[in-house]
Amino acid sequence: MPQCSFCSERSVIYIRDKGWHLCPEHFREYYLNKVRRALNLVRLKKGTFMVLGLSGGKDSFAMLSALAKLKGEYGLELMALMIDEGISGYVEPRLRVFKEASDAFEIPSEIVSFRDHFGYRLDEMVRISMSKGFTYKPCTICGVFKRYLLNRLAREYRADYLATGHNMDDEVQVFLMNLLKGNLTNISRDWVVSGVRLHEKFVVRVKPLYYCEEKEDLVYALLEGFKPPEVECPYLLYSFRGGLRRMINALEYLRPGTKRRMLALKDALRPNLMPEEGVSIGTCKECGEPSSDEVCKTCQLLNWLKR
Amino acid sequence: MECDGPGITIKVLMGNRKFEVKVREGAVLEDLLKALRLNPVEIVGMRGNEVVPEDEPLREGDIIRLFWTVAGG
Numbered sequence: 273m274p275q276c277s278f279c280s281e282r283s284v285i286y287i288r289d290k291g292w293h294l295c296p297e298h299f300r301e302y303y304l305n306k307v308r309r310a311l312n313l314v315r316l317k318k319g320t321f322m323v324l325g326l327s328g329g330k331d332s333f334a335m336l337s338a339l340a341k342l343k344g345e346y347g348l349e350l351m352a353l354m355i356d357e358g359i360s361g362y363v364e365p366r367l368r369v370f371k372e373a374s375d376a377f378e379i380p381s382e383i384v385s386f387r388d389h390f391g392y393r394l395d396e397m398v399r400i401s402m403s404k405g406f407t408y409k410p411c412t413i414c415g416v417f418k419r420y421l422l423n424r425l426a427r428e429y430r431a432d433y434l435a436t437g438h439n440m441d442d443e444v445q446v447f448l449m450n451l452l453k454g455n456l457t458n459i460s461r462d463w464v465v466s467g468v469r470l471h472e473k474f475v476v477r478v479k480p481l482y483y484c485e486e487k488e489d490l491v492y493a494l495l496e497g498f499k500p501p502e503v504e505c506p507y508l509l510y511s512f513r514g515g516l517r518r519m520i521n522a523l524e525y526l527r528p529g530t531k532r533r534m535l536a537l538k539d540a541l542r543p544n545l546m547p548e549e550g551v552s553i554g555t556c557k558e559c560g561e562p563s564s565d566e567v568c569k570t571c572q573l574l575n576w577l578k579r
Numbered sequence: 580m581e582c583d584g585p586g587i588t589i590k591v592l593m594g595n596r597k598f599e600v601k602v603r604e605g606a607v608l609e610d611l612l613k614a615l616r617l618n619p620v621e622i623v624g625m626r627g628n629e630v631v632p633e634d635e636p637l638r639e640g641d642i643i644r645l646f647w648t649v650a651g652g
Contacts, residue, residue: 274632284630293632330648485647490623494630500646502594517649521620 285491289529296495305490306483307338312344313464314433314478318347322478323431324353324379325422328366330498331437334489335375335481337496339435340377353425355418356385358393365501376497384425386417390574398507400577410507413573420570424561426475434475441486443479443511444520444531447538459538460545470561471553485531588590591615593647602637609633611643621648 274283274293281295287302294302324339326332336352343350352374356363367383373382387393392400394417398410426434443462450458464482467474481489494500508514522529555561556568563569586601589611602610608624608631619633625634625644637643 273636274634282629283632286632286634296630365627487620487623488646490646491630494623494625494646500650505593514649518618521618525618570599 284495285488288530296314296334300495303334303484303488304338304341306488307342307480308482310464310478310482311342315344316348316433319349320347320432321349321351321430322433322435323422323426323429324350324352324435325376325426326352326370326437327380328354328363328368328370329437330429330490330493330500331439331481331486331491333496334484335435335437335500336377336379337493339480340379345373349378350422351429352379352381352429353422353429354381354383355413355421356383356387357418358386358395359505359507360393360395362503362505364383365503369499369501373498382425385419386421389421390417390570392505392577397577404576408573408575409510409512411461411513414507416569416573420561420568423475425474427473431475433478435478435480437481437489439481439484439486439489440478440531441520443482443515443538444534445516446519448516449513456545460542463539471555473555473560473562477573483535485540587637587641589637590640590642592642592644594650602651606637608635608637608643611637612645617645617647622646623648 274286276283276295276298278298279295281297283293284296285294285299286292287294303314322339324332324336327337339348339350342348352370354370356365356367368382371381385393386397394410394414397413401408401410420567422434422436427527433457446462447459450456450462465476465478465497467477484492489542551563553562556566556571558567558571561568561570565572567575584650586594586603587606589600589602591598591600591611600611600614602614612619612622612624612633623646624631624633624635625646
């Protein structure tokens with residue numbers, strides 16, 4: 273039975289690139305220090321109101337649990353917000369996890385749905401898209417509407433920050449996708465904190481799990497009582513990122529620390545890619561929300577669904 | 580799934596699936612994952628209520644639950 277590198281307790285995880293075995297308590301400390309590392313870059317003030325955009329998955333659970341532990345230390349006021357996309361059979365167990373977790377960690381919570389805000393469940397939108405030649409893939413539709421709704425609701429709740437459960441793996445995958453597309457502007461925007469000064473209606477986004485690997489999120493969540501819902505998103509097979517994720521993780525296995533080094537590379541490149549005058553975006557002429565086009569992606573998609 | 584020669588049998592639970600895998604004596608969790616063509620970077624294993632690291636030695640009759648990190652965001 274492998275033993276913790278720092279005490280005599282049983283190990284629960286082997287941190288491959290450091291050669292460390294960690295017991296539950298030393299792993300919790302290691303994990304929370306990674307969350308602190310991200311939060312310290314945000315320069316939070318006492319009394320900061322942070323809305324947590326959650327999905328009911330492991331990253332959400334880990335973020336909720338970690339921030340509930342750290343809220344006193346940082347003087348945070350928290351609220352948990354979950355979007356019900358409307359994916360039959362998939363969303364119900366996640367809503368249950370979300371509700372139980374926010375109650376257990378004593379964080380006020382709210383659930384809002386695509387149906388209430390846009391008039392369609394995601395399942396209906398996917399059916400419409402399929403009938404029109406599958407122009408938009410489910411993850412694209414879901415991502416556009418979710419980003420829109422989270423920002424709008426966080427603003428309506430008067431949040432200082434909107435926190436999401438994006439982890440190191442997400443960041444490295446997006447970095448590589450942007451590299452492959454040659455999209456340097458997106459690389460320059462993507463960090464622990466994003467959305468600063470982009471638009472007055474943008475709530476600044478923060479990613480407390482930026483330095484946490486996906487596997488670490490799952491181990492932390494399991495140690496904190498997470499019961500993984502045994503259902504898979506039925507639209508996962510359409511995800512473009514799946515192949516990239518497998519490639520990166522294959523590299524990580526062969527060369528432990530690959531993801532950490534790629535993230536460090538991105539962070540080192542980022543300041544040099546930022547436009548001198550900063551990035552600003554316009555306003556959608558239909559809904560008045562922030563948009564880089566005349567009509568935002570959400571309105572474009574809604575118009576397309578209704579046609 | 581079977582290894583050559585004498586070995587130990589492990590019961591594996593993954594999602595809604597249950598199956599048995601025979602691995603060599605002295606095998607660790609990482610060996611089981613490799614036999615299943617799974618990348619240890621993407622998998623967390625539990626024995627009962629305990630999370631176990633990838634170099635955890637396996638024992639005859641172990642019931643190991645595997646969680647795929649990629650599943651469910």
